[in-house]
Structure formats: structure tokens, C-alpha cells
Amino acid sequence: MAIEEMVTNMSITESGAATSSPIFTITLLVFTILLLIGIVYFVFKMYEQSKPTVESIVLIAVLTAIATVGRLILMSIPAVNLASFIIIMVGIVFGKEEGFLVGALTALVSGIFMGMGYWVIFQMLAWGLMGASAGFIASKFDSLPFRFIFGLIWGFLYGWITDISAIFYSGTALQITPIIALYINGFTYDLTHGVTNAVLLVVLYDWFKKMLTRAKVKYLTNTSSNSESIDLTK
Amino acid sequence: MELTAIHPGVYLLYYFIMVLFAFIFSDPYFVISFLILILVLISLQGVSSELKNIMKFFIPLSLLIIILNPLLNRTGAHKIYLMQNFFVTYEAIAYGVLMSLALLIVILVFSSYNRSVSYQEMLYIFSKKLPIISMIIVMALRFIPLINSRAIEVQKLNNLKTNGIESNLNDDADNDNNVNINDGDNANDNANDNDNKLDLEEYDSNISSMDFNPDSRVLNKIKSSKRFQKIAKEAKVLGKIMGITVSWSLEESMFTAKSMKARGYNSNERTSYLSFKFGLADIIFLAIIFITVSIVVFGLIQGYGIINIYPSIDFSFSDLPLNIYYLAFIVFLLPLIYLEIRERMLWH
Numbered sequence: 007m008a009i010e011e012m013v014t015n016m017s018i019t020e021s022g023a024a025t026s027s028p029i030f031t032i033t034l035l036v037f038t039i040l041l042l043i044g045i046v047y048f049v050f051k052m053y054e055q056s057k058p059t060v061e062s063i064v065l066i067a068v069l070t071a072i073a074t075v076g077r078l079i080l081m082s083i084p085a086v087n088l089a090s091f092i093i094i095m096v097g098i099v100f101g102k103e104e105g106f107l108v109g110a111l112t113a114l115v116s117g118i119f120m121g122m123g124y125w126v127i128f129q130m131l132a133w134g135l136m137g138a139s140a141g142f143i144a145s146k147f148d149s150l151p152f153r154f155i156f157g158l159i160w161g162f163l164y165g166w167i168t169d170i171s172a173i174f175y176s177g178t179a180l181q182i183t184p185i186i187a188l189y190i191n192g193f194t195y196d197l198t199h200g201v202t203n204a205v206l207l208v209v210l211y212d213w214f215k216k217m218l219t220r221a222k223v224k225y226l227t228n229t230s231s232n233s234e235s236i237d238l239t240k
Numbered sequence: 241m242e243l244t245a246i247h248p249g250v251y252l253l254y255y256f257i258m259v260l261f262a263f264i265f266s267d268p269y270f271v272i273s274f275l276i277l278i279l280v281l282i283s284l285q286g287v288s289s290e291l292k293n294i295m296k297f298f299i300p301l302s303l304l305i306i307i308l309n310p311l312l313n314r315t316g317a318h319k320i321y322l323m324q325n326f327f328v329t330y331e332a333i334a335y336g337v338l339m340s341l342a343l344l345i346v347i348l349v350f351s352s353y354n355r356s357v358s359y360q361e362m363l364y365i366f367s368k369k370l371p372i373i374s375m376i377i378v379m380a381l382r383f384i385p386l387i388n389s390r391a392i393e394v395q396k397l398n399n400l401k402t403n404g405i406e407s408n409l410n411d412d413a414d415n416d417n418n419v420n421i422n423d424g425d426n427a428n429d430n431a432n433d434n435d436n437k438l439d440l441e442e443y444d445s446n447i448s449s450m451d452f453n454p455d456s457r458v459l460n461k462i463k464s465s466k467r468f469q470k471i472a473k474e475a476k477v478l479g480k481i482m483g484i485t486v487s488w489s490l491e492e493s494m495f496t497a498k499s500m501k502a503r504g505y506n507s508n509e510r511t512s513y514l515s516f517k518f519g520l521a522d523i524i525f526l527a528i529i530f531i532t533v534s535i536v537v538f539g540l541i542q543g544y545g546i547i548n549i550y551p552s553i554d555f556s557f558s559d560l561p562l563n564i565y566y567l568a569f570i571v572f573l574l575p576l577i578y579l580e581i582r583e584r585m586l587w588h
Contacts, residue, residue, distance in 0.1 A: 035263060050373045058372065060505050064497040065490075067376045071383030072486055075391070078384075088482060111373070115380050118359045121290045123350040124259060187308050210479055217483065221490040225497070 038170075042127050046134065049106055061225040066107055069096050073112040078119060085198035089116075090160065091206040092214075093133055097140030098147050099218040100226075105137025125171040132167035136160050153207040161200020165192045246579070247522045248361040254529055254576075255353045261536075261569075262345040265545045269561045270569060271341050277573040278348045284580040285355040294347055302340035309336035318553070335549050356576070364514050371510055383489070391485045398481060525575060532572035539565025 069092070076088030089112055097105025113129035139160075146152050169188050265271055282291070310328035318330035359381075367374040539545060544565040547555040 036260065047370075050370050054370060054372050060501045061494075061497045063372060063376055064379065064493050064500065067379035068383050068489055068493040070376065070380040071387055072489060074380065075384055075387045076482070079388075079391075092486075111376060111380065115377060115384075118381070121294060121350065122354055123346070187312055191304070206479075210483065213483055214486070217487045217490070221494075224494060 039124060039127060042131050046110055046127070046130055049103070049110070049134070053103065053107060059226075065100075065221065065225050066104060066111070069104075069108045070111040070115055073108060074116045074119075077112065077116050081120075085195045086202050087199070088206070090133070090136060090164065090199065090203050091157075091210070093137045094140045094157070094160070094203070094207065095211075095214045095218060097137035098144045099215060099222055100141070101144070102138040102141025105139075105141040106134040107137075109133030109135070109137035125168065128168045128171040132164045135167070136164060147211070150208060153211060154204045157203030157205075157207040158200040161198075161203050162196045164199065165196035245516070245519075245521075246525060247516045247518055248357050248365055250522050250525055250529075251353075251357050251361075252365065254525075255349060255357075257529065257533060258349050258573075259346055261572075262342055262349060264540065266338055266342075266549065267545045267547050267561065268338070268555065268557075270545045270566070271338065271345070273570060274573065275341065275345055275348075277570070277577065278345060278352065281577050281580065282348060282352050282355075284577065284584075285352060288351065288355065290354065291348075291351045294351065298344060298347055302343060305340045305343070306333070306336040309333070309339070331549050331553050334553055338549070352576075360514060364512050364516065367510070367512055375510065383493070386492075387485060387489050390488055391481060394481050394484050394488070398477060528575055529572065532568045535568035536565055536572060539563070539568070545569070 073089040073092040073096075076092055080086050080088065093105065093109045093112060096108045110130040110133060113126055113133050117123075117126040117129070140147075140156070147156070166189065169192055172188055262274065265274065310332040319327045320330060321327045363374045363377060366377075536545070544561065544563065547553065
């Protein structure tokens, strides 16, 4: 009973503070979406302005396609996908910008297959940040526990970021209880996603790193003949 | 060829405003007429298989919202006692129903959007501002079936290797240590097992990291259970197939890049396959959107279309929304339905 009363009181105070302005919620939603579109657009524009070579364009296209296939083939099993793993690997090997691009474009391209909606923009941001953050701390990935924890944490972060898209429904103001319910509801989903990432990062890391590094050397270095022979010896 | 071709930019604006309206309106009359008109539009456009899939996801979710919200949220003036101390509020139920209706409308709006704006038209809008990104998207869409076919080929090879002709041939030719050909089934099974084991060991040494020395006792216990073994084996095969496909695709796409370079990609500006001109129909469409939306927004500021749910619901079904704002809202939703009907009249 005590808990019940507490919940009642909590929700009263929460809603009492915010209910008066449903317009506020809408404005918040519009600004959030516009801000996200702005961020993604800015990164895309930055890439366009850097005058990428043909090889770089094709590389990003093929990596996006691989990640998309990794998402689509396991669509029947909820929460398990290979896309996150590939996006993290791209971030580690190619750097933060490519990681963001491949992550964001994977969400967009798989959105074409699975149906577009405004939630795609949240997925774009979540996967983009996943790739970019892997790029920022690429040097630490050689330690095994770090990889495991990184994959696990991003399983949850991805879920939390994409769940933001679901908390804006209906014209009344933001409320705390639906949000809590939403996040509790998604816990097992996020956990499965995170564990999948972590296991893949532990098991397949070395092989994929070797493979992608080879592609990087072959594609993206201008004096390819020299560096290729050096890098492939190890 | 479409007779009533509307510029995709106009469609984009229209659907964007529709989604915003789905979020904003909470007056049941507005919401229900919105829902009915969207359903009419979708039935004219044809129900896609995607929508059926989405509905499978939507129905349990909406039930969850409708049930969970009154249980978690005890705000509201009208209490309904189910038991002595246990009550739910009328407001919370109304909120849950309206919330799931809003969710339904948004899903339907996007399904209708996917019907009327193809991805090529969307890329046409993109390609003006972001030519390289839209190029990447087009290329990725081409690569997906290629990668898929490669993965299938690798899988076929893998099957052949583990339980195909090859293992039988091996039995005949060069197995003299532990397999008798005469034993039939048993022998074959043994051989298969042997093959798998060898295969996996090789794979282990290739792939799994060298510095990985797990706590042996617990892991061995898990490893020895049969179900885990089966799953682990399947996962390993899947991982192997994925890796081979990825490296194959990366190699192949290098040729694509070289070929594109040789044919002079980037020497000229890329043109689009589709081309749209801003015609009279677009201007009329935009004018309708502009006029009706400004009337509806003016009404919204005065409070038409929105009801207060918490702390006490201020709505009764008797006050019909017979005013200009409701009319403008209906008119705003009609143009696409009109276009669909007109197209049918012209064709038949």
C-alpha cells in the first residue's frame, strides 16, 4: 500500500508540473527531430565537402550493404542482429566519420526495406553514434574485457536512444510513468542485443579487423603498392 | 506514367504536417475523423504486406498501453473502484486509448507515405543537396542482392563440404585409419563428425583470439551440454559464412571502384533518372495546405482540437465541433483522396 501511495503521489506531482502545456511537448518533439536531422545532415555535408575518392564512396556503400544484410537476415529473431557488430568494427578500423556514416546509412537503407517512419532518424543517430564512439576509442579495443563491456553497453544505449521516439505520443504533456514502463519493457530486448554484440566482438574481432584493415590499405591509401606490401606481412 | 504527378517535395511537406497533427490533436472527434480519412486513403492506395506486419506489432503494443497506463498512473478526478482499495481513473484510461490511437494514426500515415512516395522519388529530393550520399544509398541498394546471393553460394559450399559428395569421396579415397566403408550409416556419421571436428578446430585456430584463456571449469561445463554445443556450432558456421561473404564482397567492390574510375565517375555532374517540374497542380496543392493549416493552427491556439485530460477530463460527446476549424481540418485531409479517386476515374 505504501508503495502504491507513493507512486500515486509521484505521478500527481509529475503530471501537475507539466500537464498545463501540451504545446510544449509538441515543440519539444519538433525541435528534437529537427535537431537530429540537422546533426545527421551536418555530418553528411561534411563528408561531401571533403571530396571523397571513388574508392571511399564504394567502400562505404558496400559496408552499408553488408550491415543492412546483417540486419535483414536475422529479422525473424528479435533483438539479434549483426549490423551493430559490423558498424562497431567499421568505426574501429576506418575511424569515427566512416563509423557514423555507415551506421546512419544502414538505418536509412534498411528503413527502405522495413518501412520508413520518423523513428528511422533515431535509429540513424543511435547507430551513427555507435560507430563514431567506437572510432574515438579505437586503440583500446585490443583488450578483451573492454570489448565485451563496450558491446554490452551499446546494446542498452541503442535501445534507450531509439525508445525516445516512442515517448511523445498523444497531445498531453510528457509523463514519467510511460517512460519508465517503456524502458522496463525494453530491458530484455536491449540485454539480448548487447550480449550478441559482446559475444561477436569477443569471438570475431581479430578476423574482421584483419579483413577490414586489408580493405582499408588496398582502397584508401594513395601509394597503394608500397604500404600494401608492408602492412600485409604482419 | 502518372497523370496526377505531384512533386515529391510537396508530398514530403504534406506528410510531415500530417504526422505533426497526429501528435497534436487529442479531441476525439478530430482524432476519429483523422483515423477514418486515413483508412479511406489507404484502402484506395491498397494495403501492403508491410502494413500487415506492422499491425502484428501494433496490436499487442496498444493493448499494453491501454492496460498499463491506468495501472501505473493514478492521476485524475474520476475514480473507478474495481476493488475496495484498488481504483483506476477514467482519465488514465482515456489517455491510454488516445495514445494508442495516435500511434495507430502515425503508423498508417507512414504506411501511406511509403505507398505514394517511392524511394527513388525520395532520393530525387536528396540528390539535389547530398549527391554523394544519395549515390551511396543507390549503390548499397544494388549491393544488397549481390551480397545475399554470395552468402547463399558460400552456404551451399559449406553444406557440400560437411555432408555432401566430398566427404563420401574422401571415405573412398584416402581414409584408412578409422572408418570402414562396409559399416554403412555408422561409418558415414563418424566420418561426418570427424570432418566437422577438424573443420571447427581449424576455424578456432584461425579466428578466435589467441589471448582468450577463459575460466576453464565453468566454461567447460557449459560447453559440455549438448544444446549449447549445437547452438555454438550453428553460430560458428554462421560467423564463418558471414566472414567469407564480407571479404568476398570487399574484394569484388574494389573492381567496381576501379571500373567507375575508369569510366570517368565524378567528371561530370550526376543527373537524375526522374525529373519533376513544379506545375499548376503542385501550386494548388500547396495553396490548399497553406490555407487550411493556417486556419487549423489559429484554432489550435484558441484551444480547438485539444482537450485537457489530466487532472480532469473536459470533454463530452454532446458538444459537436461544428466550426470552421474542424472544417478546415477535414479539407486538409481530403486532397490525396480526391487525387486517388480522380486517377481511377481517368483510367477506367
